Amino acid sequence: MQLDAEQLIDVLAEKIGATDEGTVVVGIHSGGAWIAERLATRLGRALGGSIAVTLHRDDFAHRGLHPQKQSTALDFSVDGSDVLLVDDVLESGRTVRAALNELFDFGRPKRVRLAVLIDRAGRELPIEAQFVAMTLPLDPNQALDLTRADGHLRFEILPR
Amino acid sequence: MLTTNPQLTADKKLRHLLTIDGLPKAIIENILDTAAQFVSVGDREVKKVPLLRGKSVFNLFFENSTRTRTTFEIAAKRLSADVINLNIGASSTAKGESLIDTIDNLIAMDADMFVVRHAQSGAPHLIAKHTNLVRPGVAVVNAGDGRHAHPTQGLLDMYTIRHYKKSFHNLSVAIVGDILHSRVARSGIHALTTLGCPDVRVVGPKTLIPTECERMGVSVHHDMKRGIEGCDVVMMLRLQNERMEGPLLPSAQEFYKSFGLTAEKLARAKPDAIVMHPGPMNRGVEIESRIADGAQAVILPQVTFGIAVRMAVMSIVAGGGAA
Amino acid sequence: MSIDTTTSTQLEIRSGRVLDPASGTDQVASVFMTDDRITAVGQAPAGWKPDKVLDAAGKIVTAGLVDLSARLREPGYEHKATLESELMAASAGGVTSLVVPPDTEPVLDEPGLVEMLKRRGWTLNQARIYPLGALTAGLKGEKLAEMLELTEAGCLGFFQADRPIVDTTVLYRAMQYAATYGFTIWLRPEDAHLARGGIAHDGEVASRLGLAGIPVTAETVAIATITTLMRETGVRVHLARLSSAKGVELVRRAKAEGLPLTCDVGIHHLLLTDRDIGYFDSQYRFAPPLRSPADRDALSAAVIDGTIDAICSDHTPTDDDEKNVPFGEATPGASALEMLLPLTLKWAEQQHVPLAEAIARISLKPARILGKTQGPITAGALADLCIFDPRAYWAVTRETLVSQGKNTPWLGRELQGKVAHTICAGRIVYSA
Numbered sequence: 030m031q032l033d034a035e036q037l038i039d040v041l042a043e044k045i046g047a048t049d050e051g052t053v054v055v056g057i058h059s060g061g062a063w064i065a066e067r068l069a070t071r072l073g074r075a076l077g078g079s080i081a082v083t084l085h086r087d088d089f090a091h092r093g094l095h096p097q098k099q100s101t102a103l104d105f106s107v108d109g110s111d112v113l114l115v116d117d118v119l120e121s122g123r124t125v126r127a128a129l130n131e132l133f134d135f136g137r138p139k140r141v142r143l144a145v146l147i148d149r150a151g152r153e154l155p156i157e158a159q160f161v162a163m164t165l166p167l168d169p170n171q172a173l174d175l176t177r178a179d180g181h182l183r184f185e186i187l188p189r
Numbered sequence: 190m191l192t193t194n195p196q197l198t199a200d201k202k203l204r205h206l207l208t209i210d211g212l213p214k215a216i217i218e219n220i221l222d223t224a225a226q227f228v229s230v231g232d233r234e235v236k237k238v239p240l241l242r243g244k245s246v247f248n249l250f251f252e253n254s255t256r257t258r259t260t261f262e263i264a265a266k267r268l269s270a271d272v273i274n275l276n277i278g279a280s281s282t283a284k285g286e287s288l289i290d291t292i293d294n295l296i297a298m299d300a301d302m303f304v305v306r307h308a309q310s311g312a313p314h315l316i317a318k319h320t321n322l323v324r325p326g327v328a329v330v331n332a333g334d335g336r337h338a339h340p341t342q343g344l345l346d347m348y349t350i351r352h353y354k355k356s357f358h359n360l361s362v363a364i365v366g367d368i369l370h371s372r373v374a375r376s377g378i379h380a381l382t383t384l385g386c387p388d389v390r391v392v393g394p395k396t397l398i399p400t401e402c403e404r405m406g407v408s409v410h411h412d413m414k415r416g417i418e419g420c421d422v423v424m425m426l427r428l429q430n431e432r433m434e435g436p437l438l439p440s441a442q443e444f445y446k447s448f449g450l451t452a453e454k455l456a457r458a459k460p461d462a463i464v465m466h467p468g469p470m471n472r473g474v475e476i477e478s479r480i481a482d483g484a485q486a487v488i489l490p491q492v493t494f495g496i497a498v499r500m501a502v503m504s505i506v507a508g509g510g511a512a
Numbered sequence: 513m514s515i516d517t518t519t520s521t522q523l524e525i526r527s528g529r530v531l532d533p534a535s536g537t538d539q540v541a542s543v544f545m546t547d548d549r550i551t552a553v554g555q556a557p558a559g560w561k562p563d564k565v566l567d568a569a570g571k572i573v574t575a576g577l578v579d580l581s582a583r584l585r586e587p588g589y590e591h592k593a594t595l596e597s598e599l600m601a602a603s604a605g606g607v608t609s610l611v612v613p614p615d616t617e618p619v620l621d622e623p624g625l626v627e628m629l630k631r632r633g634w635t636l637n638q639a640r641i642y643p644l645g646a647l648t649a650g651l652k653g654e655k656l657a658e659m660l661e662l663t664e665a666g667c668l669g670f671f672q673a674d675r676p677i678v679d680t681t682v683l684y685r686a687m688q689y690a691a692t693y694g695f696t697i698w699l700r701p702e703d704a705h706l707a708r709g710g711i712a713h714d715g716e717v718a719s720r721l722g723l724a725g726i727p728v729t730a731e732t733v734a735i736a737t738i739t740t741l742m743r744e745t746g747v748r749v750h751l752a753r754l755s756s757a758k759g760v761e762l763v764r765r766a767k768a769e770g771l772p773l774t775c776d777v778g779i780h781h782l783l784l785t786d787r788d789i790g791y792f793d794s795q796y797r798f799a800p801p802l803r804s805p806a807d808r809d810a811l812s813a814a815v816i817d818g819t820i821d822a823i824c825s826d827h828t829p830t831d832d833d834e835k836n837v838p839f840g841e842a843t844p845g846a847s848a849l850e851m852l853l854p855l856t857l858k859w860a861e862q863q864h865v866p867l868a869e870a871i872a873r874i875s876l877k878p879a880r881i882l883g884k885t886q887g888p889i890t891a892g893a894l895a896d897l898c899i900f901d902p903r904a905y906w907a908v909t910r911e912t913l914v915s916q917g918k919n920t921p922w923l924g925r926e927l928q929g930k931v932a933h934t935i936c937a938g939r940i941v942y943s944a
Contacts, residue, residue, distance in 0.1 A: 081226065083226060084226065084227075084230070084238040084239075084240060085238065085239065089240050089504075090508075092508070093505070093507075093508025093509045094223060094240070094504050094505050094508045096219060096222070096223075097222075097226065098222045098225065098226075099226075100225060100226035100227075100228075100229055101229065102229075107234075108234075130239075133235070134230075134233045134234065134235040134237075134238070135233055135234055135235075136234050194791065195791055210720065287833060287836075287837065288837060288838065289836055289837075307838065309838035309839070309840045309841060310721055310722040310723050310792070310838070310839065310840060311721065311723075311791075311792030311838050311839045311840070312838040314791050314792045315792065315836070315837070315838055315839075318791075319836075334722075335722050335723075335840070336722030336723075336724075337721055337722030337723075338722065372722060375720070375722060399718075399719035399725075400714045400715055400718070400719050400725055400727070401715050401716040401719055402719055404716040404719070404720075405719070405720060
């Protein structure tokens, strides 16, 4: 089953509506980073870069280091900033936790808000998004993957 | 009889880093890619990531090397590990305790990782084989053993070359000086040949070239000007003081004349060639100051990259090789 | 031969394949022994009433093995091994005569020490012990040992073991002095300077592993020196433990020239090479070092063509503290008495050497170097025999090894060829 992510980005932009001029959009690598790019354009706000969460993942002791070539790249001063953190899917909340830790290694933002395309339930941490394009409770055995083909973003629901 | 490679798990993941010889290309590339993530950690406000939080890293230096020990210490601390430095030369073995006894004692103190520097080639292998037996999961990182290997130096050299030259596929690399006694040269040679570098040359007098060196996949040169002709990378090696005069070489001055890197000789390499040295440098013996401080030298970036590479290695082996 | 059945002991080995390199015999037959001698082969003597019969059907009956080098570690290194443990190991390996190098502590440079060793050997009554005296006092390579006195005490020759004679003049004088009395000098050909600090064969493997090399020239220079001095002094020399193709070539030429030269090789050097060191496995550290595959092949060919006279175990029991250390700190050598026969069989199979010829190189030929005989298995000969099953496999483990030294490259592996009984001077000294 597939879902058009581009439409969901439109929905998300609408829900976010007007933002402060200083808001910086930051995506969580990798799906969140693709969305952040589009969202920043839609909102007319600065794209601040992307965050890789590898170094703050909490499953290191069980699974070791995840292979990832991408590292965090932020081209703004984090201290005192207003960050709109963007990810594709919110499930356990662990990725967001790791992203916040990573972000704080660069400084102390004034405010961080979270925007996701899909909230699929299954939270394991007390983390909620301020902006959600769609709520889609899925079975834990189902995976929700964001793919990019010909520059077009879509979700695929697959067995895990 | 060839037994299983103690640094790899059954499914070919890196559980210790003992040597680059025999490491699959994918593992080397993965270490370099992982290191790239760590390079920026040094620029952050918080120069620390929590990967090794709660882990105890023991720096076991049976041979003194403040510089290498410090870079490992910084790397481990940036990964949030607890670092314990043991200057073994001054403690246990001086009292006649065997290497294995020392290791057993430290394992009993719940060590998670050993960073080992030892004068005997193969000592880290012995320790790794022992930990595999008595406490699997305790990782060993070779910080230089005898003449055998200095794999993190080899990897940081590769990181440096990749940083400046992007790819290994069309490179000519010359390694110059005391190849015979150099673990840096051996690790560099294995890394370069594994990564697909088509032209690796070793340059030095016959007294400082190991027997059947060509079998490692290099060409041997005794004339430095010809040896570095057209090279993209010139890797100079350190000449130990005790070898400057004796049966291997008559004097440091005579060595410098033939094999010291001067502007005149460097002119034979490509104009954009980079110059590397593992440090500490003997100016006027291996390298002319003008070159060491010049635009082509990347000796200080090597040191910076070295910390990121060691962070990568430690976090990969501490995670059981998964990466 | 008449037999006094009231006081003597009669032993019969029934229906084994008697394979005797000395006489060329290869037939299924029974061997009859009375006390320490063979009484008959084939047909039982009249009135034969054996005290004991050993069934040897399907097994090979051959002369007891003669090992040109077995360190028993006594005196001085009893924590590594004792005469009791190592003579039991010899018997378990079918070895009935063994040459003991003088590198004990103290070294065998005094007649009293040699006599004590021989006496201990007689008391244990397991195998014949042939000590080599130290060539120089304390094996220090400075002063000559009392060769005449040591010979009277029972030394068969004089050896410098693994300790070098650095001063060539001392070597020259030792050779002259030994020649005076017709003594044989044993030397392991290795130039002390060229070998200094070396750990492994100077070649590809040592270069790769960063181990200091012992070049082949250490052996060839030493052989050149020794043979040159032999021409001057006329002394008889036995070269112990050849290791290289070039060394073999020098020996071949010296023998062709007619020099009174014999030599041996350790069994491990016929089967293993420096490649086997793998990841710094200290079980593969030997003195001389294991060399290249080409060297191993040349050694093999030299054993086959007779340039190398004998194969020995070079048995060196070591304890774990000597092996569980970095390669460069490990004591060279391995326990090998119990592996001499199966490893020689393995070599023979690899090289397509007939069984009798292979066995000759660990019995008849080494005995000749000592000026002794081993066999023939005929009436009147000494009853030193080895009965083995050439097909039986056995696992080399810490438990199966009799030697106190449990370190060998073959630990954990299976070998083919198992000794069933060893008979020394008519006495059953070992039964599996």
